[in-house]
Amino acid sequence: MGTARWPRYGRAPDDHGGDRSTANLEKHKALLIGTRDGINAWMQGHPDDCR
Numbered sequence: 001m002g003t004a005r006w007p008r009y010g011r012a013p014d015d016h017g018g019d020r021s022t023a024n025l026e027k028h029k030a031l032l033i034g035t036r037d038g039i040n041a042w043m044q045g046h047p048d049d050c051r
Contacts, residue, residue, distance in 0.1 A: 025032070
């Protein structure tokens with residue numbers, strides 16, 4: 001298995017460099033929310049894939 005790619009939404013969600021501080025989350029808030037919204041939109045169109 002290879003590394004998952006996230007071309008549309010930026011880096012992979014676990015690529016935080018070990019920094020899970022509130023300040024770092026705030027710094028990347030737009031990317032995190034955009035990723036969440038993109039996943040939610042995809043899931044709306046694929047109900048059978050999300051059991």
